[in-house]
Amino acid sequence: MTHEEMNDLYELYALGAIEPEEAGEIEAHLREGCPECQDMLRRALAVTAGFPALGGIVDPPPHLRDRVIGSIERLRTSASTAWRIAYIALAASIALLAWSLTSYRTLRSDRTQLARLESEHTRLEILIQLLTNPETRTAQASTNENAPLGRVFLGRDNRFVFVGSRLPAINATQTFELWLVPAKGAPRPAGLFRGEDSHAVCLSSAPVDLENTAAIAVSIEPRSGSNAPTTTPFVIVPLS
Amino acid sequence: MLSVILAAVLSPDDPDLIARLKEKNHEAIGEVYDRYGKLAYSVTLRITRNQQTAEDLVQEVFLRVWNRAHKFDSSRGSLGMWILCIARNVAIDHLRSTATRIARRQSTETDLEKLCFHDDFVSRISIMQQMKAVRAAAANLNANQRSVLELAYFEGLTHSEIAERLNQPLGTIKTWVRTALISIRSEMTQAASR
Numbered sequence: 001m002t003h004e005e006m007n008d009l010y011e012l013y014a015l016g017a018i019e020p021e022e023a024g025e026i027e028a029h030l031r032e033g034c035p036e037c038q039d040m041l042r043r044a045l046a047v048t049a050g051f052p053a054l055g056g057i058v059d060p061p062p063h064l065r066d067r068v069i070g071s072i073e074r075l076r077t078s079a080s081t082a083w084r085i086a087y088i089a090l091a092a093s094i095a096l097l098a099w100s101l102t103s104y105r106t107l108r109s110d111r112t113q114l115a116r117l118e119s120e121h122t123r124l125e126i127l128i129q130l131l132t133n134p135e136t137r138t139a140q141a142s143t144n145e146n147a148p149l150g151r152v153f154l155g156r157d158n159r160f161v162f163v164g165s166r167l168p169a170i171n172a173t174q175t176f177e178l179w180l181v182p183a184k185g186a187p188r189p190a191g192l193f194r195g196e197d198s199h200a201v202c203l204s205s206a207p208v209d210l211e212n213t214a215a216i217a218v219s220i221e222p223r224s225g226s227n228a229p230t231t232t233p234f235v236i237v238p239l240s
Numbered sequence: 241m242l243s244v245i246l247a248a249v250l251s252p253d254d255p256d257l258i259a260r261l262k263e264k265n266h267e268a269i270g271e272v273y274d275r276y277g278k279l280a281y282s283v284t285l286r287i288t289r290n291q292q293t294a295e296d297l298v299q300e301v302f303l304r305v306w307n308r309a310h311k312f313d314s315s316r317g318s319l320g321m322w323i324l325c326i327a328r329n330v331a332i333d334h335l336r337s338t339a340t341r342i343a344r345r346q347s348t349e350t351d352l353e354k355l356c357f358h359d360d361f362v363s364r365i366s367i368m369q370q371m372k373a374v375r376a377a378a379a380n381l382n383a384n385q386r387s388v389l390e391l392a393y394f395e396g397l398t399h400s401e402i403a404e405r406l407n408q409p410l411g412t413i414k415t416w417v418r419t420a421l422i423s424i425r426s427e428m429t430q431a432a433s434r
């Protein structure tokens with residue numbers, strides 16, 4: 001295309017009303033930094049900004065305001081309630097672990113129980129360390145109304161905690177499985193959990209390669225877990 | 241009536257309102273709706289030509305505004321233009337997904353979002369002036385020139401799609417678009433120098 005031909009297309013380009021080949025050619029040219037065409041694009045954006053005036057202005061029905069505000073209000077309260085419950089679940093599991101720690105000191109006879117409590121003690125320490133460390137980052141799945149919620153706390157030591165809420169129901173033969181989803185390639189398993197009353201707090205089974213992980217996902221799997229997801233993940237938390 | 245609405249809709253952004261919107265203050269979204277709801281509805285209705293669909297889409301538009309307010313950058317355009325752009329994209333997306341000619345230009349649809357942010361150029365010129373200029377210019381366009389611009393803006397159609405729709409040779413459509421744009425650009429230049 002010549003400059004003149006491109007000049008004719010900037011408004012349509014700004015409206016996305018252009019053939020992909022033409023758009024590609026224009027973008028390539030703009031990337032070369034041609035100042036004249038940068039100006040053309042700016043002018044085109046200004047021109048198209050006035051285009052809604054081509055149509056008429058119509059009063060929306062009065063009930064639409066309540067409907068719009070209501071939907072946002074529901075989203076707001078349901079998300080905050082869900083998170084409140086998720087944090088209560090988190091607090092509850094920490095309390096439970098703390099209680100088992102106390103028991104750990106009084107129960108010394110049963111060796112298997114002792115071993116279990118010891119591992120829970122370690123888990124609790126890691127969990128508290130991770131959640132209280134100011135360098136811990138968080139990431140969250142986008143929240144659609146009534147969709148499952150997922151938040152991930154990413155520790156500096158490459159461990160993470162997944163806090164889930166509004167999780168789907170699973171039966172006795174199923175489990176939730178965490179997946180590390182790389183930018184390219186197959187998801188890798190990162191631990192199993194079951195949760196309670198649609199909430200769950202789960203610490204990653206071991207330090208993981210967060211550097212090369214684009215997202216953390218959760219799917220429903222057979223009770224013993226899978227090596228690759230067998231169902232579509234219902235929560236995907238992008239780590240960007 | 242139009243000028244009253246435009247004045248209300250296109251008055252300069254209230255930085256306090258934007259700040260409250262970004263903080264997810266729920267009263268702020270009500271104020272935003274009062275300012276821009278009418279324009280968002282008008283655009284979605286014009287595009288879909290269906291009241292029920294337009295209502296659904298306006299709800300979708302304000303949910304997006306609510307969820308993405310933190311990404312809004314007032315140095316790169318006004319809140320009103322951002323909302324209008326989202327309204328247009330949502331409605332055209334709807335049009336494309338209900339029509340059969342879906343996925344073909346899917347990649348450009350995500351790119352459209354980028355173009356919702358203009359340059360500081362747009363905020364320097366009053367958008368009120370721009371709308372007025374476009375309306376003034378549109379009065380001087382013939383029916384063909386007007387309809388090609390409407391098809392590009394309200395339906396996102398390309399030259400060749402417009403040619404197909406209007407059953408006209410591609411070259412003719414290109415001429416109509418070009419002459420219509422020349423007319424609008426010159427009206428805008430005059431408006432800017434007034």
Ligand SMILES: [Zn+2]
Pocket residue numbers: 003029034035036037038
């Ligand atoms: Zn150039």
